Amino acid sequence: MTASSIRLEARGIRHAYRGLSVLEGIDLSVPPGEVLVLVGPSGCGKSTLLGILGGMLAPDGGSVRLDGEVAPDCLNPLTYVFQDFALLPWRTVAGNISLALEDTALPPAARRARVAEMLELTGLSRFADAWPKQLSGGMRQRVGIARALAVRPAVLLMDEPLSALDAQTRGLLQDELAAIIARSGVTVAYVTHNLAEAALLGQQIVVLSRRPGRVREILRIDRPIAGRTATDPDLLAVETRLWDLIRADAAEADRELERA
Amino acid sequence: MPRLSGPIPFRARGFAPRDVPAAGVATLVALLALWQLAASLGWISTIFLSTPAGIAGAIRDLALSGELWMHLGASLQRLAIGWLAGTVAGLVVGFAIGLFTLARSPGMAVVSAFFPIPKIALVPLFIIWFGIGEGSKIATLAFGVFFPTVINTMAGVDGVPRGLIRMGQSFGLPWRSIVRKIVLPGALPAILSGFRITTSIAIVLLVAAEMIGAEKGIGAFVLSAGNLYDVDNLMAGIVVLSAIGLAASWLIGRIERALLGWR
Numbered sequence: 001m002t003a004s005s006i007r008l009e010a011r012g013i014r015h016a017y018r019g020l021s022v023l024e025g026i027d028l029s030v031p032p033g034e035v036l037v038l039v040g041p042s043g044c045g046k047s048t049l050l051g052i053l054g055g056m057l058a059p060d061g062g063s064v065r066l067d068g069e070v071a072p073d074c075l076n077p078l079t080y081v082f083q084d085f086a087l088l089p090w091r092t093v094a095g096n097i098s099l100a101l102e103d104t105a106l107p108p109a110a111r112r113a114r115v116a117e118m119l120e121l122t123g124l125s126r127f128a129d130a131w132p133k134q135l136s137g138g139m140r141q142r143v144g145i146a147r148a149l150a151v152r153p154a155v156l157l158m159d160e161p162l163s164a165l166d167a168q169t170r171g172l173l174q175d176e177l178a179a180i181i182a183r184s185g186v187t188v189a190y191v192t193h194n195l196a197e198a199a200l201l202g203q204q205i206v207v208l209s210r211r212p213g214r215v216r217e218i219l220r221i222d223r224p225i226a227g228r229t230a231t232d233p234d235l236l237a238v239e240t241r242l243w244d245l246i247r248a249d250a251a252e253a254d255r256e257l258e259r260a
Numbered sequence: 261m262p263r264l265s266g267p268i269p270f271r272a273r274g275f276a277p278r279d280v281p282a283a284g285v286a287t288l289v290a291l292l293a294l295w296q297l298a299a300s301l302g303w304i305s306t307i308f309l310s311t312p313a314g315i316a317g318a319i320r321d322l323a324l325s326g327e328l329w330m331h332l333g334a335s336l337q338r339l340a341i342g343w344l345a346g347t348v349a350g351l352v353v354g355f356a357i358g359l360f361t362l363a364r365s366p367g368m369a370v371v372s373a374f375f376p377i378p379k380i381a382l383v384p385l386f387i388i389w390f391g392i393g394e395g396s397k398i399a400t401l402a403f404g405v406f407f408p409t410v411i412n413t414m415a416g417v418d419g420v421p422r423g424l425i426r427m428g429q430s431f432g433l434p435w436r437s438i439v440r441k442i443v444l445p446g447a448l449p450a451i452l453s454g455f456r457i458t459t460s461i462a463i464v465l466l467v468a469a470e471m472i473g474a475e476k477g478i479g480a481f482v483l484s485a486g487n488l489y490d491v492d493n494l495m496a497g498i499v500v501l502s503a504i505g506l507a508a509s510w511l512i513g514r515i516e517r518a519l520l521g522w523r
Contacts, residue, residue, distance in 0.1 A: 078430075086424055086427035089522050089523070090520075102433075103432070151431070
């Protein structure tokens with residue numbers, strides 16, 4: 001896979017829903033090939049921000065830019081992995097992966113080869129003809145990841161991709177995800193509410209404050225994500241630090257929800 | 261403190277009815293046998309209600325004389341043309357309302373205003389507009405099929421999870437591909453269940469239209485048999501209509517199995 005050299009930048013992002021401010025003055029910069037993780041208390045606007053970064057939501061203010069070189073085999077510079085998988089139930093596993101390639105200039109033979117490669121990458125080769133309903137949650141999300149990577153994106157946006165999975169599957173897929181991201185060299189923006197996951201996968205962890213979401217702090221982990229383990233004392237320390245930063249806001253957000 | 265000792269009784273019985281097809285067939289056979297027996301014993305007057313054997317005999321005679329095929333052919337032709345016309349128009353308008361803001365409010369206003377009209381009441385109007393021939397009958401069927409098709413199609417399109425459409429957009433799928441690969445298959449279950457309803461409606465309207473100014477067709481045949489107090493033939497016509505409904509339902513079931521296997 002060709003490494004990405006795209007920088008993702010957001011400047012002065014603000015957004016409101018029906019007059020209720022959700023995001024204010026968000027500035028972000030994700031260098032090529034880096035994994036940025038967004039964390040924050042419930043309702044702080046993490047997913048809204050990801051939607052804005054992906055062009056799925058028009059912000060009330062600010063701008064998002066992609067800058068850099070796109071690899072020649074990149075068919076779509078920016079793709080998504082969804083929390084609820086967003087698989088088409090009427091398509092097989094191979095059909096779902098192929099969807100991302102069908103309206104591109106890729107010839108049918110090359111498309112089939114690309115689908116086979118993605119099935120291999122995500123360990124789904126034996127399930128190419130299975131329907132989504134026949135798969136476990138973890139396998140469904142593998143299909144989602146395979147579909148997103150099939151177009152050789154420069155930037156991959158992941159909205160709580162592991163949150164719908166049970167703890168065991170989540171742990172296994174975290175490791176796989178780390179390996180896949182490291183191998184693909186893609187620039188990643190990743191939303192999660194799981195702080196251990198943030199420490200395991202993030203190179204730049206952006207902590208948002210409670211609503212309206214503002215950048216409270218940015219933590220950097222200057223280590224490649226490949227080879228990281230959940231029991232690493234340094235990563236556990238990052239997780240503790242993240243919790244310290246979020247705890248008060250999370251409690252207040254919870255009280256706000258109760259009041260609402 | 262009271263003591264508790266013993267196995268836990270199973271408490272989750274019932275509320276899980278199963279389908280036993282053989283029991284359904286056996287019930288129908290038993291009803292027919294009872295009906296025949298009641299007529300044979302003189303409990304039921306055959307002047308007012310024919311017997312299963314009498315109906316079967318009438319159908320056989322009609323088939324051998326060719327009368328059945330003449331009436332059935334005329335009815336099936338009207339049913340096919342009327343249903344298809346109403347369905348195609350309903351699908352186009354239903355998709356337009358489901359997909360375009362410009363079509364939604366005007367389309368909904370028209371559908372809401374016209375849908376509650378009993379379509380049989382429009383037969384005389386259609387005769388004035390389209391004449392006593394085929395035009396008025398087909399228009400009645402098409403009009404009756406059109407509105408439920410619009411409503412089911414629109415509901416089907418509305419029911420496609422927006423997340424799937426956003427997924428398609430996030431992968432840069434063009435509008436036509438999103439409609440063809442996401443909206444259409446997503447709306448298909450609702451559209452096909454609508455077909456079940458519209459075929460029943462079409463058969464009802466077919467009979468009504470054929471009873472007003474038709475020489476051929478099962479509806480006309482049933483009316484004519486009724487006027488002659490020919491209960492065997494009258495009920496034979498009803499059985500044929502029921503068979504048309506069953507055949508249509510079977511065909512839609514086959515289409516559903518073929519197209520919705522993923523469910």
